[in-house]
Amino acid sequence: MERLGNGPQTGHVAGIEAGRLTPAEYETNFADLHPRLDKHEALVAADRCYFCYDAPCMTACPTSIDIPMFIRQISTGNPLGSAKTIFDQNILGGMCARVCPTETLCEEACVRNTAEERPVEIGRLQRYATDIAMETGRQFYTRPAPTGKTVAVVGAGPAGLAAAHRLSMHGHSVVIFDAREKAGGLNEYGIATYKAVDEFASREVEYVTAIGGIEIRNGQALGRDFSLSDLTGQYDAVFLAMGLAGVNGLGIEGEDLAGVDDAVDFIAALRQARDKATVPIGRRIVVLGGGMTAIDAAIQAKLLGAEEVTICYRRGKEHMNASGYEQDLATANGVIIRHWLAPKRILGREGSVAGIEVEYTAMRDGKLVGTGETGMIAADQIMKAIGQSFLASGLGALTMERGKIAVDAEGRTSVERVWAGGDCVGVGEDLTVSAVAQGRDAAESINRVLAAGIQPATAVA
Template identity: 55%
Template sequence: MSIAHDIQSNRLLDTEIDNNFSDMTPPLTDKQVLVASERCLFCYDAPCIDACPTDIDIPLFIRKINTGNVHGAAKEILSANILGGSCARVCPTETLCEQACVRNTCEEAPVEIGRLQRYAVDRLDRSLPYPFTRESDTGKHIAIIGAGPAGLACAHQLARNGHQVTIYEAAAKSGGLNEYGIALYKLVDDYTQKEIEFVLEIGGIEIKYGQALGRDISLKQLRDQHDAVFIGIGMSNVNALNIPGEELAGVEDAVAYIRDLRQESSLANLPVGRRVIVIGAGMTAIDIAVQSKKLGAEQVTIVYRRAQSAMGASLHEQELALKNGVNFVCNAQPTQILGDDSGITTMEFNRTELDESGKLIATDEIISLECDVVFKAIGQKFSSSPLGSDDKPTLDHRGRISVNENYQTSLSDVFAGGDCINGNDLVVEAVDHGNKAALAIHHQL
């Protein structure tokens, strides 16, 4: 007999939870760094640089580490990517720089670029002056909407160029995805806030909290009051399953749950289902599945409508889930969630297959999985309503803000970057957008 609606707190002891949520990839030791950095071949026109959205000169910073110039390595990283510390921790390096590493070819083991980057940034010598200086005040004032990775990178670059920046942030804390969306074990010890303190040290950046676009401030107002505006508001809506039972208690939005988890001071307090189903195939699906396991869920199953090979999450992420005891059910398309007012008991799926033309079709076969909680992790959507009705930037065919190669929107003084234009969910891409938009704004002003 299954126990229906088994959702409770304190499934594990605090000590167990602390252990489960400790740093997933601990820092390299000095000796490991010596070995890892020596493996870098100092490639010419290195493929890893191409693979990094922020074009960090990876061979150069690794060489600097190897020669003992670790502070120089950190400066090299941060000058290309001011959030190089968090990127080192959260980037899916296995699909970016490390995938491009030439050491994969014969040795099937790339240089550990991400971990080396973390080593360097963590050792920026704070007894030396702040590594960036502001140019003389330009008298220009730029508004940035959203203190996420894109907005912070943009703000830092603009501040370096001598502009005044005000960031309008809807939440109570800055950091965006880094603060509210990244799995806890990837960014421990309140790293996001420490990193933002470092970003703001450049000076000339003010952050106003609790200022949501479309609620507390309007785009028109900001355009009137500033010389340029950068929008980096991410995606606020979550895709729906659109199946019966979705409204029942126990059906949760993964993004919202992770957000709560990231802000919870005592993780044992979080309600955790005994049997958890995660619908989705991306990084968020992996994150919520693994974190559910780490909180003490007995059975966690990721269900995906296509084959496992089509999953958006990298193999590395999938392995992480498997290692944490998460099950995968693939080729299963949600049809309904069963339950009552007190909660849910079962989720049903149709087995899918590919037809002759390669199109995914549902078969008659029904798969039924018992559950207490269902997490939806099937992607987020950009909501354009905060942009207002008149004089708003043009949207692209996916409904996101449309920009040109300079990250400029259809409004010449309004720029945008991060997930609200792209939606790849990558911190490092958001930083790249912020950097490039800042340079374009600087040139324009």
């Protein structure tokens, strides 16, 4: 069996430990990835925009923010007006400015994105404007007189918060049920710590709900504390936005060994840790997967003091869901990315991880197959980042499609007065900005129905 490790292969299990670095190293490693532009930097960056009349950047934004407009407002010294332009379409524009893969969305579409030029820094300009509005407590929307209609939202993540805010803008009362102790969903628990520092996710929740008419009930899970039928019996409409709670398994020998962890749990624990020095990490880590979760887990493992971190992905570089920018960020932080390797079995010693056996893969006749060649990578910790699944519970007769909730173009489900959006539905990309767009649009659909005082037709057979 070939050894694939990147350093000395001693076979020693180093163990998973906390406090590998000094306090100063933790502070430096987990500092803001892209600090906010100052006024001068923002004006210089805004001045590069051509303010295109056809705005390909705007077309590439899932929330259709008027990007030329908000950049022009920054260039004329009006950051608050710029923030309103952003929030009109995306009330979570602050977080999206931090975590959106702008390199594959608006900035990729920028006409200045050529071999000779770099694109306008749209994401950083969006953060500049939204941060100023939030830090000054500037609210742009006043809740009208209550309509007397109540809407239940399940899930306090991006889709749920966006829907709740838009519904409140129309005067409806909203109750958000969330299974976690803190609101925010993916923004609170699933984002790399260095992308959203200083408890930004919590501050954004406070900003969004400051409009009024929104109540959040934490520790309330669908299927455990209430059912969909309970909600439809008590509320005028329901919006389901509970995200993905299940983690896909490897289905291989050794998966139950100590040191085999879910990458999403690792990221969540790190985000909630007040002291990074308390988070244990191995010396040699293998991360399985090719998406953003794999990249975030691998980079943060390195930042916590892991000596060797290897991402193993079963396909090629061009097939990875993580963008080229994120892959480059990982390698710049010392992460090794190996392609065309699939996990075969996890090796253990005295009940703990000692390494992983992988098999080389290849594409043959359009199908991914194992070649029969294997190798071993020494490791004391394995992180699984091979995707999440939707755990349906308490949904009754709701129609499902490919394991997720089936919806139409407006987010309506097969059950009357029930809409859904975000990662729990099978449309759109699994991005924060896409979830915001779905929550916003579903809220507009709900409002049209509630305003008309009629019941929606069944949307999905």
